[in-house]
Amino acid sequence: MRQKPAVHIIDDEIIAPLGWGTSANLEQIKKKKTAIRKHVLSGENSFYAALFEDDFIQQQFSRLAFSEAETFTKLEKLLLLTVHQLLERNSSIDLEETVLIISTTKGNVELLDNSDNSIPEKSKLYSLGKTIQKYFKLKNELITLSNACISGGLGLSVGKRLLEENAYKNALVLGGDVVSKFTRSGFQLLQAMDDKICKPYDKNRKGINLGEAAAGVLLSTEKQNSTIQIVGEATANDANHISGPSRTGEGLAKAISSALKEAHLEASAIDCISAHGTATLYNDAMEAQAFGRLNLQQKPLTSYKAYYGHTFGASALIESILSIKSLQQNLLFPSLGCEEIGVEPILNIQQNLEEKKLKYALKTASGFGGCNFAMIFKNLKYA
Amino acid sequence: MHKNHQIPASVMLRNHQVIFNGKVIFETAENLELPAFLKACYQDLEIDYAKFYKMDLLSKLGFIASEYLAKDRQLNPETALILQNSTGSLETDLNYQAGISDENAFASPSVFVYTLPNIVLGELSIRHQLQTENAFFISEKFDASFLIVYLQNLFSTNKANAAICGWLDLDKEGYNVFLSLITQDEKGKALTAENLKENYEQFKTRA
Known part of the structure; x- marks a missing residue:
């Protein structure tokens, strides 16, 4: 091929x-x-x-x-x-x-x-x-x-x-x-x-x-001065409910697995996650389930919804850009609004700005209609 | 080399007819309103699926068309759902808008949920238990050549093995539905933009 x-x-x-x-x-x-x-x-x-x-x-x-x-x-x-x-x-x-x-x-x-x-x-x-x-x-x-x-x-x-x-x-x-x-x-x-x-x-x-x-x-497709490449991405439907996220996180986990497969990566290679984190009871719980399924719960995770609100058609694009900036600047950006974690398994919510060498960033999103999205960005400085 | 995907089945809903692989397989009187036509199709299909009655008209159109495609066959579990239309969820948007414009009217959260065109993809995913690639595109006209490139990418990256794709449009003027099943499990027409578009244009000239 x-x-x-x-x-x-x-x-x-x-x-x-x-x-x-x-x-x-x-x-x-x-x-x-x-x-x-x-x-x-x-x-x-x-x-x-x-x-x-x-x-x-x-x-x-x-x-x-x-x-x-x-x-x-x-x-x-x-x-x-x-x-x-x-x-x-x-x-x-x-x-x-x-x-x-x-x-x-x-x-x-x-x-x-x-x-x-x-x-x-x-x-x-x-x-x-x-x-x-x-x-x-x-x-x-x-x-x-x-x-x-x-x-x-x-x-x-x-x-x-x-x-x-x-x-x-x-x-x-x-x-x-x-x-x-x-x-x-x-x-x-x-x-x-x-x-x-x-x-x-x-x-x-x-x-x-x-x-x-x-x-x-x-x-x-022309690299120019770029330091970031999209190495994997996928969507998957929950096939569960049109307005409620799945309880099991299966659809999101499938999207992430498929993106990892395309990137030829194990979940352990991911350095940071820009998640959906809408702050609804069921969305956040579903995401924790999905990340847990793939053993990603320890990865530094940020939701940007408490900065921007939910900007719908813009949100997953803005949050992808922030993933890209994390990689380019080797910075984990703080999540806002989580004082006491309330999801199972416990996620590693990034609370403060932190410098760290970052090679792979995962962006995820989920929405009405049962849709789920995952994309993996690679920092080419550490290729 | 790409796998040999073909179009074993296509369905059109128009002028109160269901046209399957070019043949009229069901029709009703032309004076039926769309909801009544859809209900008649539902009965013709001899299925029992209570969720049908809760759907908005766009979802019902997509549901009925895909039921005819899925009839008498098992869908591949990796069947992607890729639809296009020109009006998004306009019909339901107008219903919901009427509910919030008039203080005496009632705006319903269950109507609001359907004010996204991709909800129909959720309905089809649930019906056929497809945890697969989904996308809903809005285009002034049916864009077959884009679909072909998009499907080629999904198949060659193994993100899907099959697809239900096509045009699912509804507004005040009427409905226009043309869906195709694309798979390598069965023989059919070759998967080309011309073959997808041919049926669309056939519809346009007869309308």
């Missing part, structure tokens, strides 16, 4: 309420600062979430001189800004050889909230990519995926898979979602939100906080 080309991480970007750009995000995480705040809707009705300040995005947007007369939605602005940053830093990239992949769960769903019950074209999920294609004059096909909470990570998998088949040289993988009444009311109805800042893996965890963000990763 012919050898598939290796897929490298060329650049990354995070635009989130926590910080503008990946470095600004890392500075906040190193200081254990969260972007989650209390937001009052009316009277007694409030919720905790990581939201952009009202005019922040517009300020950045006008500063970068997007001058088209077209009105863009908040999510379109976030994604356009992300692409702008990445393409400005990587101006030599051949766009003819680049595929655009966009991960989102709900896109511009807030546009369905209109008085005439119309269905605006921009409420279609693929419209996000069309906006970006038009603006940056990208001619290749557009891939949009909507696969619940694993979407952002799966976007990286899809990019890797297309590059491995030599369909393109580069992939620009984007992820993004914003907080709307649609998602907020839904998670309120599901009673899945904490009324304070969320507490991943803590015994008093009560649920998620909402968050909004965009992120982007540039992948390439």
Whole structure:
């Protein structure tokens, strides 16, 4: 069988309420600062979430001189800004050889909230990519995926898979979602939100906080100056329940095993884990089961949900970028919100910033529909 | 060399007909609403699966189509589920939106759960006990050449041995479903973008 080309991480970007750009995000995480705040809707009705300040995005947007007369939605602005940053830093990239992949769960769903019950074209999920294609004059096909909470990570998998088949040289993988009444009311109805800042893996965890963000990763089969390679990845369904995670963690364990197999690694080779850690009772318990099955419970593990909230289509992409930064900087980043561990088996929650030689990082995510995702990044400095 | 995957079965749901490998195998009166058509299909399939009644329409469409594909055969346990459509979960999104827009209406958490297009993949995984690769793509038009490349990667990396893939679209205008079973366990049409697309275009011209 012919050898598939290796897929490298060329650049990354995070635009989130926590910080503008990946470095600004890392500075906040190193200081254990969260972007989650209390937001009052009316009277007694409030919720905790990581939201952009009202005019922040517009300020950045006008500063970068997007001058088209077209009105863009908040999510379109976030994604356009992300692409702008990445393409400005990587101006030599051949766009003819680049595929655009966009991960989102709900896109511009807030546009369905209109008085005439119309269905605006921009409420279609693929419209996000069309906006970006038009603006940056990208001619290749557009891939949009909507696969619940694993979407952002799966976007990286899809990019890797297309590059491995030599369909393109580069992939620009984007992820993004914003907080709307649609998602907020839904998670309120599901009673899945904490009324304070969320507490991943803590015994008093009560649920998620909402968050909004965009992120982007540039992948390439040409190594350039990259020090990080994707060496394994997989998804697997629980085949158990559409909205509740499996009790046994079998699906997630299968995704991790399959990623390890592709990477030709034993679980013991993993140096750190960026997990899903939503802080719902059942998700965190399920993850502990899955990590336990593979004897990964001792590995330093971080959940970033108490910094960002759950940013849905962006979350697994942001958290993959943070795995990559861990490897590049040889730093374990602190998990936030776990005071007393409340999962079985006990996981090794990384509480503080710590320097350590790191060769392999595991990123996992799970979501509604029973989907699970795992990806392994390799630090080529220690090849 | 890649393993020899073929398309032994394909199913279309359109114009109140179920078309299996090019032949109409079930039809109802054309004035039936979609839920009634789906229920008639369910009865035609002679199955007993209570979860069917709880599903949203997109999941029901995917469920019925894949039941016809799985009928009289054992699915390979490593069958990936790869679907595309242009509208995501729009139909259920609109239902849920109606529930939160009107103060007198009732927004239901069980409707909210279906406001993700990949929920149907969860339903199919549960039904056929497939702990396999899943992905739901949103595309303005059916993208057969992308699917072929994607499947080629899944098969050549041994992440899947077989697949149910295709188009599962629903909006106010109507439904458009075309799913294929791809496997090396049975003989069928060659796995090419043309063979996947041919059926899709056939549908488009007759619509």
